[in-house]
Amino acid sequence: xxxxxxxxxxxxxxxxxxxxxxxxxxxxxxxxxxxxxxxxxxxxxxxxxxxxxxxxxxxxxxxxxxxxxxxxxxxxxxxxxxxxxxxxxxxxxxxxxxxxxxxxxxxxxxxxxxxxxxxxxxxxxxxxxxxxxxxxxxxxxxxxxxxxxxxxxxx
Amino acid sequence: xxxxxxxxxxxxxxxxxxxxxxxxxxxxxxxxxxxxxxxxxxxxxxxxxxxxxxxxxxxxxxxxxxxxxxxxxxxxxxxxxxxxxxxxxxxxxxxxxxxxxxxxxxxxxxxxxxxxxxxxxxxxxxxxxxxxxxxxxxxxxx
Numbered sequence: 001x002x003x004x005x006x007x008x009x010x011x012x013x014x015x016x017x018x019x020x021x022x023x024x025x026x027x028x029x030x031x032x033x034x035x036x037x038x039x040x041x042x043x044x045x046x047x048x049x050x051x052x053x054x055x056x057x058x059x060x061x062x063x064x065x066x067x068x069x070x071x072x073x074x075x076x077x078x079x080x081x082x083x084x085x086x087x088x089x090x091x092x093x094x095x096x097x098x099x100x101x102x103x104x105x106x107x108x109x110x111x112x113x114x115x116x117x118x119x120x121x122x123x124x125x126x127x128x129x130x131x132x133x134x135x136x137x138x139x140x141x142x143x144x145x146x147x148x149x150x151x152x153x154x155x
Numbered sequence: 156x157x158x159x160x161x162x163x164x165x166x167x168x169x170x171x172x173x174x175x176x177x178x179x180x181x182x183x184x185x186x187x188x189x190x191x192x193x194x195x196x197x198x199x200x201x202x203x204x205x206x207x208x209x210x211x212x213x214x215x216x217x218x219x220x221x222x223x224x225x226x227x228x229x230x231x232x233x234x235x236x237x238x239x240x241x242x243x244x245x246x247x248x249x250x251x252x253x254x255x256x257x258x259x260x261x262x263x264x265x266x267x268x269x270x271x272x273x274x275x276x277x278x279x280x281x282x283x284x285x286x287x288x289x290x291x292x293x294x295x296x297x
Contacts (some may be wrong), residue, residue, distance in 0.1 A: 101212065102242055113239060122255070126262055129236075137228040142220045145228075149235040151243075152254040 012141055060096040064112055076144045077112060083135055084116055084150065087128045092155065093117035099149075114150045125154050158190030162265060169257035178244035178256040183262035184257075185241035188234060189215060191268050199284050204297050212238060214296055218287035226275045227283045233267035 006065050060077070068077045077096060084094055086143050094117075098110045129152045159182045168180035193215045196202065203214040216238070219231035240260050243250050275283075291297045 099239070099242075101238060102246060103237065111235075122259060126259065126266070129263075132264075133232045134225075135227055135235075136232055137225050142223075142228060145232070146217060146220050149239045150232075151236050151239050152259070154259060 011102060034060055057092070058094045061098065063098045064096045067110055068112065071147065073112070073147055076140060076148070079140070080112075080114055080136075080150070083132060084114060087132050088116050088118050088125075088152070089128065089133075090120040090124070091116050092119050111146075112148050114148065116150065116152045117155050118152060119155055122154065125152055128152075130153045158187050159236050159268065161190070162188035162261065163170055165257075165264070169254065169261055172254075174252055175253060178252050181237075181244040181252070181255040182241045183259040184260040185237040186236075188237055188264040188267050190204055190272075192219060192230060192234065195210055195271075196287070199280055201284055201288055203291070205295060210296070214291070217294070218296075219283075221290040222283040222287040224234070224275075224279045224283040224286070226279060227287070228276065230267050230271050237263055237267075238275055 039133070061079075064077070065074070068074045081094065081096065085091070088094075095115045097113050097115070099113045101108055118128075120128075129150070132150055136148070136150075140148075165180045165183035165187060168176045168183065171177065171180075189212060193211070196215060196218060201218060203211060216231050216234045219227040219234070222228065237260060240256065244252055244256070244260075288297065
């Protein structure tokens with residue numbers, strides 16, 4: 001959604017050494033302490049930038065977090081983000097936002113779009129995507145998964 | 156005409172370099188997959204009979220999502236993704252759309268159709284029909 005406010009997770013250097021740079025994350029914004037804590041627990045980690053050679057951007061829009069909170073989907077969002085981080089080995093961007101499907105306007109219910117950008121070949125990206133879809137199909141109840149769409153873009 | 160014919164169109168378009176061709180290719184890939192599953196559901200006995208012109212996409216995707224058969228649920232996730240890619244391609248012109256995006260949409264459409272064909276059994280499809288029909292009735296779609 002264009003122009004939507006964003007709940008940003010900002011990368012910052014935590015350790016500087018001659019051979020590698022570790023990066024941590026901090027959550028910026030004052031939206032929902034409980035939600036903030038939960039999401040933060042999912043996204044906080046360290047990565048080695050020298051391995052990936054690219055900064056990772058992660059964000060979830062306020063609208064998305066508010067929607068998930070109102071629908072009782074916050075823990076599902078956290079699970080999905082966590083699984084995406086686990087499965088997409090060469091991700092350079094991970095974001096969650098709200099969108100609508102325009103083809104079925106009468107329904108007009110929003111859904112969460114988890115967008116993953118990866119720097120990998122097609123076979124790897126589709127393979128990891130397929131693992132994510134299998135996980136969703138078997139682990140997330142359809143009443144919850146119907147609100148989530150994951151889409152992967154190779155750069 | 157078989158829905159998979161649209162994959163041939165998608166393949167021709169994704170080989171082009173102009174962005175409009177690539178965006179249109181993603182749309183054809185989505186419709187190849189969406190129409191395959193709409194027709195498959197129709198063949199096994201599930202068709203949207205109430206207001207068929209409305210919520211046609213949601214009907215197919217949600218019936219598969221709630222069918223309690225992994226092959227169907229997985230297909231619904233692929234369709235949701237392809238629908239999102241198609242809408243990004245057709246409506247979100249500010250989001251860059253490149254060859255990789257068209258190639259991946261094509262491969263996903265091909266894969267979701269082939270995986271379903273190879274992995275579904277008649278017993279599973281019977282369950283799929285039963286559960287999906289119950290869901291569709293609850294939504295007043297049939």
